[in-house]
Amino acid sequence: MARLSDHPTQGGQVVDWTPSQATLDAMAVAPPTGVIPSMMQAAHLALAKSKTREGYTDSSWLCVAFELPGQFDVDAWTRTINFWLGRHGGMRNWFTADGDSEDTPIERHELAPEDVTFAPTFHPDEVTAEGMLDHVRRQMDVWAVPLGRFGYTFTAVVGDEKTIIYFGADHSYTDGVSVLLSLWELSTIYDCERAGTTPELPEVGSYPDYCIEERERADGFTAESKGVQDWLYFFMRGGDLPRFPVDLGMLPGVKVPLVPVYQELLNAELDDGYEKAVKELGGTYAGGLYAACAMAAHEMAAATSYRCLNPVHSRWSDEWVAAMGWFINLVPLHVDIEPDDTFGSLARRTRQEFRDTKAAGDVPTLRVAEILSEYMDFDADSSDRPPIMSYLDGTMIPGHEKWLEQNFWGLTGAGDDDDVYVWMMRMPGSTYVTASCPDTPQAVHAVTSYFARVAEILQEVARTGGDVPMGPAAILQPPVA
Secondary structure, eight states: OEEGGGOOOOOBEEEEEEEOHHHHHHHHHOOBOOOOOOHHHHHHHHHHHHHHHHTOOBOOEEEEEEEEESSOOHHHHHHHHHHHHHHOGGGGEEEEESSSOTTSOEEEEEOOGGGOOEEEEEOSSOBOHHHHHHHHHHHHHHHSOSSSSOOEEEEEEEOSSEEEEEEEEEGGGOOHHHHHHHHHHHHHHHHHHHHTOOOOOOOOOOHHHHHHHHHHHHTTOOTTSHHHHHHHHHHHHHOSOOOOSSOOOOOTTOOEEEEEEEEEEEEHHHHHHHHHHHHHTTOOHHHHHHHHHHHHHHHHHOOSEEEEEEEEEOOOSHHHHTOOSOOEEEEEEEEEOOTTOBHHHHHHHHHHHHHHTGGGGGSOHHHHHHHTHHHHOOOTTSSOOOOOEEEEEGGGSTTGGGTTTTTOEEEEOOBEESSOEEEEEEETTEEEEEEEEESSHHHHHHHHHHHHHHHHHHHHHHHHSSOOBOOOOOBOOOOOO
């Protein structure tokens, strides 16, 4: 994952795919469906309106970029897009709201598969690599938006030896897993379109049906439900929602532009050693990453506990496994830290905490907010969103074997905030962390130093094959002005 501005693109001829005139005409008369957004979509759309009212920027889109070698077949790619859109009900939906007021209702619209066609637009003048990134950014700003139209776009830059594809969508259409699945599906369909064969893809459900099912499931949870009790216990143990564990020097609510911070945690040579060591110590691959984060929080912020919100998927039945949509929930993680802890003891404790709070993943987080509003003090119309610490194992996603060959990148835009959002990614050849960090000297210093220490811990575990002691509690000092 990286910022769009950091993507190593190429120059060449630009082709965009946007809704055909027939599709635009059908959209203009499509009535609301009456299917309300999923809980994550509802919060996201309310946040988008709030950001607009308060004047903050928030490029809330996710984008994949990947290469197709050889001569590009525009017609085959156009058929690929339309086949794929017909396959996923969530991609044929869009939302409208008549104004930015918090009281303005949000309505869902939908078209049938036969009414959705995207058509190519060829730009006559070739662009430079820098010009291509500017073009993609403009396309994202216009099309990959949460309200008013289909919130996604396709763009290609065609060169002599390869074509680079960009597919970007507003977050309301997708999550991290869906983005990765889209790369696999689009590539598979394109290969079949060129060969004249039918792609073999798993059956998928329609995301609007998931939204209905989610609301029905949510109504069944009460304050006595195990998952809700897990959240209540989380707040009883630590009070407010967690923030980044090292002091950023930021005043809560004072939002500034975010910049990316990247740190490799484990390379391919160390990955196997780390995985073997953490299992022998009684932990899990992911749990060990969080254990290292807890150790660094103690060593750099004198933390006596490590607290974060961890995204988990909510694809609870087979029809959602390969569907496009936002199938994400949050689970609270609270790991106590003792002065004599080691990496191994924290890895085991983290594993147990994940087991103990597993039921929280079944309860939509916004349903928890409704039930425990006096604890969460959650305002769905606020421009605040809780910071997350996410882990995704990309090696479990179909098609990951070709990511290096296709030069796959996940790309994001810019935004403003007062805290840090963190994604830990296990990919073929590397496990790394990328974070969106407030662009101030102290914040960048804190985040960079923190994850450099996390990497040191994990790499020491991998090299020694054994446990690693935790250093004494300390406070990271701000950088010298």
